[in-house]
Amino acid sequence: MQNAMNVSFNALGENEAFSRVAVASFAAKLNPTVDDLAELKTAVSEAVTNAIIHGYDSNPAGIVYISATIEDGEIDVVVRDEGQGIGNIEQAKEPLFTTRPEMERAGMGFTIMEHFTDRLEIESSTSSGTVVRFKKRLAGKRVNCV
Amino acid sequence: MVTMKAEAQGKVLIIRLTGELDHYYSEQVKEFTEQQIDANQSQHLIWNLSGLPFMDSSGLGVILGRYRQVNEMGGSVTVCGLNTQVKRLFQLSGLFKIMYVDQTEQEALDRLGESSCKTL
Ligand SMILES: Nc1ncnc2c1ncn2[C@@H]1O[C@H](COP(=O)(O)OP(=O)(O)OP(=O)(O)O)[C@@H](O)[C@H]1O
């Protein structure tokens, strides 16, 4: 049985805590480990921060959309903005690459999302904005026996 | 919510953070820490993160930014009290290569020669 949630909110930094808690509470029914839940929250925080500061250039009129689906012990999260988009996705994904060094960004957001989830997909266009999608298995993890 | 406390011991400044350090709070932490470094003329910085269950790349940015600031003056940065999630962020971003890691504040202070027993 599939279960889905949707939230949208203004591009305000103060909504970041709310957004990651919302996804984490939704995921809680899968009984994730403390570490998996922390990783999920971090990935959400990275994607939402990017939508706010890069997508919307911190303009609070922008709306950030999150939808999440749970199926077969796996959570699938989509974070979307209708902001300025990413010109070069491959470059954006490189560790330490940032277009905003003056804001003291570390350029680690996408690298963290990649390491903390099982699969990361980025779609972006400079006319319609950015969609970041990631999946993470939280329950019934298969043990890889050699 | 993030709460920030500072304590200066000689040339060493200890910053203790509690809460969840994200983009929203990173600017406050930056201003507070910069101000404390200036006010105390601190050379070395110790971040005590034992009260921090969560941090994201915004936190890495502030810590890296203060590293640059302190390093320019010949000082060092130490982090202590890292939980599993925060430790992984530091590993991924290579911060352990440029900063000291200790279990506790006291260990860091001892190494920096600012322990309470230094006059003995
Ligand atoms: N939603 C988005 N809209 C527009 N550009 C984006 C978006 N997300 C990421 N980017 C671009 O991709 C770059 C890399 O993103 P990433 O999250 O890896 O690093 P950062 O946000 O710059 O730094 P950090 O995440 O460490 O604070 C950003 O600097 C920005 O140029």
Ligand SMILES: [Mg+2]
């Ligand atoms: Mg980012």
